[in-house]
Amino acid sequence: MSEPQAAISVRDVTRNYLRSRxxxxxxxxxxxxxxxxxxxxxxxERFGIxxxxxxxxxxxxxxLAGLDxxxxxxxxxxxxxxxxxxxxxxxxxxxxLQLVFQDPMxxxxxxxxxxxxxxxxxxxxxxxxxxERVTELLSAVGLQPxxxxxFPHQFSGGQRQRISIARALAPRPGxxxxxxxxxxxxxxxxxxxxxxxxxLVQDLSLTLVFVSHDLSVVRHVCDRVAVMRDGQIVETGPxxxxxxxPQHPYTRKLVSAVPNLRRALAGTSAAxxxxxxxxxxxxxxx
Amino acid sequence: MTAVIDPxxxxxxxxxxxxxxxxxxxxxxxxxxxxxxxxIGPGERVGxxxxxxxxxxxxxxxxxxxxxxxxxxxxxxxxxxxxHDLIGADERALSRVRGRDVAMVFQEPMTALxxxxxxxxxxxxxxxxxxxxxxxRAAQASAVDRLDRVGLPDPIQAARAYPHQLSGGQQQRVxxxxxxxxxxxxxxxxEPTTALDVTVQALVLDLIVRxxxxxxxxxxxxxxxxxxxxxxxxxxxxxxxxxVVEAGRVDQVFTRPRHRYTQGLIGASDLxxxxxxxxxxxxxxxxxxxxxxxxxxxxxxxxxHSTELCKIPPDWTGPDSANGFACHHPAGLSNV
Numbered sequence: 280m281s282e283p284q285a286a287i288s289v290r291d292v293t294r295n296y297l298r299s300r301x302x303x304x305x306x307x308x309x310x311x312x313x314x315x316x317x318x319x320x321x322x323x324e325r326f327g328i329x330x331x332x333x334x335x336x337x338x339x340x341x342x343l344a345g346l347d348x349x350x351x352x353x354x355x356x357x358x359x360x361x362x363x364x365x366x367x368x369x370x371x372x373x374x375x376l377q378l379v380f381q382d383p384m385x386x387x388x389x390x391x392x393x394x395x396x397x398x399x400x401x402x403x404x405x406x407x408x409x410x411e412r413v414t415e416l417l418s419a420v421g422l423q424p425x426x427x428x429x430f431p432h433q434f435s436g437g438q439r440q441r442i443s444i445a446r447a448l449a450p451r452p453g454x455x456x457x458x459x460x461x462x463x464x465x466x467x468x469x470x471x472x473x474x475x476x477x478x479l480v481q482d483l484s485l486t487l488v489f490v491s492h493d494l495s496v497v498r499h500v501c502d503r504v505a506v507m508r509d510g511q512i513v514e515t516g517p518x519x520x521x522x523x524x525p526q527h528p529y530t531r532k533l534v535s536a537v538p539n540l541r542r543a544l545a546g547t548s549a550a551x552x553x554x555x556x557x558x559x560x561x562x563x564x565x
Numbered sequence: 566m567t568a569v570i571d572p573x574x575x576x577x578x579x580x581x582x583x584x585x586x587x588x589x590x591x592x593x594x595x596x597x598x599x600x601x602x603x604x605i606g607p608g609e610r611v612g613x614x615x616x617x618x619x620x621x622x623x624x625x626x627x628x629x630x631x632x633x634x635x636x637x638x639x640x641x642x643x644x645x646x647x648x649h650d651l652i653g654a655d656e657r658a659l660s661r662v663r664g665r666d667v668a669m670v671f672q673e674p675m676t677a678l679x680x681x682x683x684x685x686x687x688x689x690x691x692x693x694x695x696x697x698x699x700x701x702r703a704a705q706a707s708a709v710d711r712l713d714r715v716g717l718p719d720p721i722q723a724a725r726a727y728p729h730q731l732s733g734g735q736q737q738r739v740x741x742x743x744x745x746x747x748x749x750x751x752x753x754x755x756e757p758t759t760a761l762d763v764t765v766q767a768l769v770l771d772l773i774v775r776x777x778x779x780x781x782x783x784x785x786x787x788x789x790x791x792x793x794x795x796x797x798x799x800x801x802x803x804x805x806x807x808x809v810v811e812a813g814r815v816d817q818v819f820t821r822p823r824h825r826y827t828q829g830l831i832g833a834s835d836l837x838x839x840x841x842x843x844x845x846x847x848x849x850x851x852x853x854x855x856x857x858x859x860x861x862x863x864x865x866x867x868x869x870h871s872t873e874l875c876k877i878p879p880d881w882t883g884p885d886s887a888n889g890f891a892c893h894h895p896a897g898l899s900n901v
Contacts, residue, residue: 331762331763331764331765332733332762435851435852436617437851438851465616465617465789465852466616466789466790466791466830466833466834467616467829467830467833467847467848467851468616468851469833469834470833470834470845470846470847470848471847473845474844474845474847477843477844478844492762492763493763495836495837496836498836499836499837499839499845532764533763533764536763536764536766536767537763537792538766538767538770538790538792538793538795538796539792540791540792540795540819540831540834540835541837543792543795543796544795544815544816544819544820547796548774548796549767549770549771549773549774549796549797550771550774550775552767552770552771552796553767553768553770553771553772555767556763556764556765556767556768557764557767557768
C-alpha cells in the first residue's frame with residue numbers, strides 16, 4: 280500500500296440483528312441494519328453521512344466507536360482493526376476517537392458538575408493535570424471558567440452542546456464523530472455551534488465525521504459525503520458535486536424535499552416539495 | 566390602526582375567522598406573552614415564528630384554552646361561529662368549540678394519539694363527540710374515508726391499527742385526519758413536522774395545506790423553521806420575548822426584514838452565506854429565560870444596533886397589526 284493510511288477505513292461492513300424467534304422450527308429472522316458498507320476517511324478530512332431515520336447511520340457510528348461489532352467486515356482506525364478487539368484492548372480508540380451526541384440533555388449526567396463531566400474521559404484514561412485542562416477546554420468552546428462549578432440543567436441547549444464538545448476534546452482525540460449535533464438547537468444557536476465545530480476542526484487539525492439528516496448542513500460543514508439508505512451507501516462523493524448534481528434518485532429526493540428559503544420565496548410550494556419527495560402528487564381532496 | 570388597510574394583506578375584522586386582541590399569558594407574576602394582536606381570514610395561512618422560549622406555543626395554547634393549571638390568559642380571542650369570547654369561557658363551552666370549530670396538530674404524534682385505542686376509533690370519536698355523524702357505524706365508515714384521504718395505504722386495515730403499529734409519518738397523518746374530521750374553521754399547527762424525516766415532512770406539509778385549502782379554513786402555523794413558513798404560509802408574525810416584533814407578507818418580511826431580530830434570524834438560518842473565514846452569521850448570546858428579558862426593547866441585549874433609546878419600549882410602526890415592526894433602529898433605509 281503506497282497511499283497514506285486512512286484515519287478511518289470501513290471495509291465491507293455488514294451488521295445483522297437477530298429478532299426474537301417466531302417459531303421453534305425456524306431460525307430467528309434477522310434484520311440487516313448495515314449491508315456491505317465501505318468507505319475511507321483521510322486524516323484531516325471532514326466526512327458527512329446523510330440519511331433518514333432507520334438508514335443505519337446510528338449502527339454505523341456505534342461500530343466506528345467500538346460500541347458494537349460488525350457481523351462481517353472490518354473497521355480500521357489508523358490502520359488497526361477494531362472490529363474484533365476485546366473491550367479492554369480498545370483503550371487507544373477511546374483516546375483517539377470521541378463522540379458528540381444529538382441531545383446534550385440526555386448525554387450529560389444531570390448529577391455531575393461540568394468540571395467532572397469534562398474531566399471524566401481524563402480520569403478514565405488516567406491523565407493528570409485535569410484542572411488546568413478543564414479551564415483550557417471551557418475557554419476553547421467559549422464558556423466562562425465559572426461554568427465548571429455548575430450543573431448541566433443550568434445551561435441552555437447551545438451551551439450544553441458546547442460542554443459535550445469540550446468533553447469530547449478532553450483526551451485530545453484526532454477523530455471527532457458528531458451525531459446530529461445541531462438538530463435539537465434553534466437556528467441562531469445552530470449557527471454558533473456550527474461555527475465552533477468548524478473552528479475547532481481547523482485549529483486542532485481534527486478528522487471529522489458528521490452525521491445529519493440535513494444535506495444543507497452537511498454541505499456547509501463537510502468536504503465529502505456518503506448518502507445512506509436502508510443500510511447501504513447509495514451515493515458518495517465530494518459534497519459540492521453530490522449536492523449540485525445528485526446521481527442517485529434517493530439523493531435527488533433528499534436535496535429537493537428539504538424546504539429552502541430562497542426556493543420558497545421563488546414560489547416553491549408544499550405540493551412541489553411533496554411531488555419531489557414522492558415522485559408523484561395525490562391531488563385529490565383531503 | 567387608522568391608516569388605509571390593504572384588503573389582501575389585512576383581513577377585516579368582520580369576516581375574520583380568528584380575531585385575537587391584546588392576548589397576554591402570565592404565570593404567577595411573569596408575563597410569557599404580551600399584547601398579541603392577530604387576525605386570520607378564511608383560507609389564510611399565517612406563520613408564527615421565533616426561537617424556543619419566544620412564546621409561540623404559549624400563544625397557541627392561549628388561543629385554544631389549553632394553558633396549564635397555573636398559567637392564565639387575558640385579552641380577547643373571538644372565533645367565527647362562536648358567540649362567546651374564548652378567553653374566560655368555561656371548560657364545557659371550550660370543549661364544544663375544540664375539535665369542531667378549531668383543531669390543533671401537535672409536534673409529537675405519539676403523545677397526541679391514544680396508545681390504547683385503534684386509530685379508526687380515534688378519528689370516529691372526534692365526529693361522534695361533536696355529533697357530526699349520527700351513529701357509531703356511520704362514524705366508523707367516515708373515519709376509514711378520512712384515513713384514505715390523508716393518504717394512508719389500505720385505510721380499512723389502517724383503521725384497525727394501534728398507533729405504535731404505524732410509522733411517525735403515518736401517525737401524524739392520523740392526527741391531521743382527526744384535526745380535519747369536523748372541517749374546522751381554524752387549524753392550529755404547532756411544529757407539526759419537526760419530528761419527521763425530510764421526505765415525510767414534505768408529504769405532511771402538502772397534506773396540511775391541501776386540507777385547509779379545500780375547506781377554506783384559516784391556519785395558524787407555528788415553527789422555528791423559516792423555510793417551512795415560507796413554503797407553507799402567506800403571512801408571518803415574528804415573535805421574540807413574548808411579543809410580536811414584526812409582521813407582514815412572507816415575501817416582504819423575508820426579503821426586506823425591518824426588525825433587527827428578524828434580520829438576525831434570516832442571517833443565521835442561511836447556510837449558503839459565509840464570511841472570509843467560512844463562518845456563518847449568528848445572533849450573539851441565547852434566548853433569556855422567561856421573565857429575564859430586558860426592559861424596553863426585548864431584543865436589545867443581543868442586538869448590535871441597540872442604544873440608550875432602546876430602553877424605552879419601541880412603538881409599532883405600520884398600518885395595522887398584520888403589517889409592521891417594533892424597532893427603534895430598523896433595517897432598510899427608507900422608513901415606511
